[in-house]
Every structure is written in C-alpha cells, then in structure tokens.
Amino acid sequence: MSSFLLDEMDQRILFHLVCNARTPFLEIARECGVSGAVVHQRVKKMEDAGIIVGSQFIIKPENLGYSVCAFIGIQLTEPGKYNEVAIKLMHVPEVVECHYVTGDYAVLIKVFCRDNNHLLTTLADKIHIISGIERTHTFLSLDRAFERQVYVKDKNILKQLISVNNE
Secondary structure, three states: OOOOOOOHHHHHHHHHHHHOOOOOHHHHHHHHOOOHHHHHHHHHHHHHOOOOOOOOOOOOHHHHOOOEEEEEEEEEOOHHHHHHHHHHHHOOOOEEEEEEOOOOOOEEEEEEEOOHHHHHHHHHHHHOOOOOEEEEEEEEEOOOOOOOOOOOOOHHHHHHHHHHHOO
8 A cells, every 4th residue: 555645626526425425426526616527537546556445335333222332441361362353353343343452451352232132142142152251341421522533734624514414
C-alpha cells in the first residue's frame, strides 16, 4: 500500500460516499463540479491506496431483533494465544468485532444478542469454552450516542458530514 495524501477534492468525494455509498459517480461529480471520469479515477486511486476497501450495507442489529449490545473484555491464559482465540471467536456469529488491546484485557470483542438469555448462552456455550480464554468481563451498552465511519480532516467537510448525519 502506497502513501496517499487526500486533497480537498478527494475528501469531498469521500464525504459523499460515506453519506451514501450508493450515490452515482455522476451525481458526486455534479456536486463537486468535475466530470464523472475524474470521480471514477480518484475513487480508483483511493481503492488502490487502500483508503477505500469495498462497500457495504449498514444493517441495524436492533431492527433484526438483536437488542443487546455488549463489549466483552477477555483475559488470555497466555499472551501468545491471541491469534488462536481470535480465529475461534470469528466462528461465533454473535461476535461482530474483535480487537487486540492494551490494559486489563488482551482482547475486546463486541457482540449482539437477542436478549440477556441469548447473551448468557453465547458466553457460556460459545465463548467461555474457547481454549486460551481465562476470564471475561462483560459491559452492556445502554445507548450508542453516535457511530462514525471515517476521520475527515477538513473541518468544513466534517461539519457537513455531521449535519447530514443528524438530519
């Protein structure tokens, strides 16, 4: 991956894609005052640089019945067990994120469950049985104040992004 500096045009294009990844390049081009080819070329360069990696739909777990969001700190039996444990956690469908962290825990995971009973069975029957996990500490999320996808350096574009996301 090569180093890549975003200029103002790149940031404007990213702004539009972050707000709605399905926005046609021609619409982004009109908003940015450039041709569709320019937007296409710049997006391609950002993909080649690893800044943009695919696109995806955002699914709201609570709208699918997953009303419990929890963060679980995991202590490992040995520091070298991280990769092995992470691979096993990847096979637990309720686990949506896994991070190797500093502090009291070696691993921090985010899980979504239907209810507290589902969380209990996920912990007992899927997570605690993983070899290499010594102990867990569960934090229930009571509310998500905000969620961001990307850091945007330009303050004016960031203000626009916040404004659009709050509408």
